[in-house]
Amino acid sequence: MMHTGYNPVLVVLSVAIAILAAYVALDLGGRVRGAAPGQRWAWVAGAALAMGGGIWSMHFIGMLAFEMGLPIAYHLGLTFLSLLIAVAATGVAFAWVSRAATAQADVLVSGPLMGLGVAGMHYTGMAAMHVPSNLAYSPVIVAASVAIAVSAATAALWLTFRQHGVWQKLLAAAAMGVSVAGMHYTGMAAATFTAEGSGAHATHVAALGQGQQDLALYVAAATFAILFLALLASSIDQQRIQAEHRASEARFRAAIQAVRGVLWTNDAEGRMVGDQPGWAALTGQTPAEYEGYGWASAVHPDEVRSSVEAWTATVAARRDFVHEHRVRSRDGTWRHFAIHAVPILDGAGAIREWVGVHTDITEQREAEAELRDSNEELQRYAYIVSHDLRAPLVNVMGFTSELEETRQEVARTMRDHPEATRIDADLGEALGFIKAAVTRMESLIAAILRLSREGRRAFQAEALDMTALVQGLADAQRHQTDAAGASVTIARDLPGIVADRLAVEQIFANLLDNAVKYLDPARPGRITVAATGVSGGRVRFDIADNGRGIAVRDHARVFELFRRSGVQDRPGEGIGLAHVKALVRSLGGRIDVTSELGAGTTFGVTLPRKVATDQVRRAGPVSLAAE
Structure with missing residues (x-):
């Protein structure tokens, strides 16, 4: 050793x-x-x-x-x-x-x-x-x-x-x-x-x-x-x-300014701490005033409680915060803001801080309010006009009936006159034209009144089983479908949505009815309903048929009020698709058409999977114009 x-x-x-x-x-x-x-x-x-x-x-x-x-x-x-x-x-x-x-x-x-x-x-x-x-x-x-x-x-x-x-x-x-x-x-x-x-x-x-x-x-x-x-x-x-972080932060701040937004940060518990120049510039609050939950004193008194409760619940749930409320600006005016905040996590998955943006949407909300007022005024005007038109129309219908009775007396009086037969025929033809015009006028007034009443209806959102809903509509039209020798195929996995049931039923019932009505008698009719998910939390429903088709020049016209396309051999007032488009837009969606003459037509209805409560509450009257 x-x-x-x-x-x-x-x-x-x-x-x-x-x-x-x-x-x-x-x-x-x-x-x-x-x-x-x-x-x-x-x-x-x-x-x-x-x-x-x-x-x-x-x-x-x-x-x-x-x-x-x-x-x-x-x-x-x-x-x-x-x-x-x-x-x-x-x-x-x-x-x-x-x-x-x-x-x-x-x-x-x-x-x-x-x-x-x-x-x-x-x-x-x-x-x-x-x-x-x-x-x-x-x-x-x-x-x-x-x-x-x-x-x-x-x-x-x-x-x-x-x-x-x-x-x-x-x-x-x-x-x-x-x-x-x-x-x-x-x-x-x-x-x-x-x-x-x-x-x-x-x-x-x-x-x-x-x-x-x-x-x-x-x-x-x-x-x-x-x-x-x-x-x-x-x-x-x-x-x-x-250097990249500084450049990225500068771009981010520039982007926030470009959209008239106010950037702010909160700590992991959701309290506003530290220097918040954006919030201070907006509200005029000092750090001592906005620290913690002091920022809530700048929120409108009617909305401060709901804002604090929503923010507290979001922090506890660790999810994105999406909200709207009014904030008192430095000059004392109330501005409407949309808020979006997200949690920033550290490497262990714990929340390090919150980063949020207040985006000024005052002009947007004011424009929406003006549009709702205009639509309501238009609805009232349509109701009044159509109601007042009925009074003289009733008189025309009454006097037409009297002329019918007078025609018989004239015929007896002029029985021996050499032109008696021709005069009676001319009177009959004139009365026929008057009666047809009165009937047409009556149907148009009834359609306007129906659309006006629909526009004043408040939407009630609920979860809808779209497969069962569309199948029920198809079953209700089975007699017309069988009479036309057609078949309706509905996908078994149509995604569910949250929307107003009556509005959705009116949309799809109208489209199915049109598909059956305008089938080509030269071949067996086929109607299909399918759906696909699209970006933005939306669903696109396609109602396709192999019917007559619509000319390209008429694709936009079919959605106009009182406008129809193709051969006019089916009853209608030209109001159905205008009504459908108005309903779709009121639900926050859109509708389009692709068609080829002699091949068939597909109407695509894109609707949100879920409708925000605020959107349902603020859903205004359905626009008659339906542009």
């Missing part, structure tokens, strides 16, 4: 290198996932070189710190191989754990891989030692050193791909460095050296110690230089990221 010891200066130097290497590797490795595809491998290589090279340097200096009074030489090939093992194992581990689809469980694969690589590096480096002595290992201590290496590497990778502040990263690097150094010195403790001869002379030992110290300093200097360059590259990249 030989007496051995360590140079304390070199031991401290080895631990310092391990800690610095761990810090650099943590910093470089943390940039891997956020890097562009072309830069990802560069950061993986940098992290592998920093971690693997730093651990190898710590190991080599730690071995140089080992003093046992015998000359020590190193096999160049095995020493270089130990460096390659450290860098390669670290690089593979970093590459594996930094994949886009990686999960936290992948650390349990890459961590042991890196740890075994570090252990392999250590014992390969030990094998590179040429010492005039016999070397033996304690299996238990060797196993302990490998366990330390695997645990330290797993912890390092887990920490690398978590978000860290500077102090957290320093603590993690210190823990990692000390653990790696602990693995090395545990591995050294597993080795037992037995001298082959009587030992070395003291003068030789002193000279050997000075040479080891010099070599350790050279290795440490080279390692520090490499790690410094890695930190410099990281610092340059950090400056680039900060």
Whole structure:
């Protein structure tokens, strides 16, 4: 057995290198996932070189710190191989754990891989030692050193791909460095050296110690230089990221200003804290006034309670906040704002803060109010006009009946007149024209009154099973469908929506009725109803037929009031599709038509899956114009 010891200066130097290497590797490795595809491998290589090279340097200096009074030489090939093992194992581990689809469980694969690589590096480096002595290992201590290496590497990778502040990263690097150094010195403790001869002379030992110290300093200097360059590259990249963040923030603020929005932030509990220049400029409140929930004092008294309750519920539910309320501006006027706020999460999934925008929609709401007033006035006007037109129309109908009776008296009186037959025929024809015109006028007035009453109806939103609803409408028209020799096919998986039942029934009943009415008698009729989801939380329903079709020039006209297209051989007033379009728009949707003469027609009705409560409450009268 030989007496051995360590140079304390070199031991401290080895631990310092391990800690610095761990810090650099943590910093470089943390940039891997956020890097562009072309830069990802560069950061993986940098992290592998920093971690693997730093651990190898710590190991080599730690071995140089080992003093046992015998000359020590190193096999160049095995020493270089130990460096390659450290860098390669670290690089593979970093590459594996930094994949886009990686999960936290992948650390349990890459961590042991890196740890075994570090252990392999250590014992390969030990094998590179040429010492005039016999070397033996304690299996238990060797196993302990490998366990330390695997645990330290797993912890390092887990920490690398978590978000860290500077102090957290320093603590993690210190823990990692000390653990790696602990693995090395545990591995050294597993080795037992037995001298082959009587030992070395003291003068030789002193000279050997000075040479080891010099070599350790050279290795440490080279390692520090490499790690410094890695930190410099990281610092340059950090400056680039900060510049991009500043530019992105400037673009974001410019975008907010472009849409007349006010940007604000709240803490994780939903309280307004810190400097809020946008909110202060809007309301004139000071930080002491808007801090916490003080901002609510600038909200309209009628809406402050609902706003606070909605915001509190949103914060508790950790979801996006969408709301509207009026805010008192700096000049004392009330402005209407739409609010949208989203939670910002940290790496662990916890809310770090809230970022929201108040967008001024005062002009929009005023325009909507004016439009509702105009529509209501139009509805009242249509009701009054159609009602007043009925009075003279009744008189015309009454006098027409009297003329019918008078016609018989005239015929008896002029029985012997040579033109009696012609005069009676002319009177009959004139009365027929009058009666047809009166009937047509009556139907138009009835249609206007019906549409006017529909426009004043308040919509009631409810969840609708669209497959059952449309099937029920088709069943109600089965007699007409069978008479036309047609079939109606309804998809079994029509998406449900939330809307006014009566309005939706009127829309689809009208479209199905038109499809049956205008089928081509030359071929069996086929009518299909299908649906597809579209962007924006909407559903498009397609009602398609193989009927007569509509000429391209009439595609827009069919939605105009009292306008019809094609051959007029079917009864109607030209009000149905205008009514359908008005209803669809009132539900927040749109309708379009694609058709080809002789091939068929498809009406596409796009409706929102859900109608906001505020939209239902504010749903104004259905516009008669239906543009």
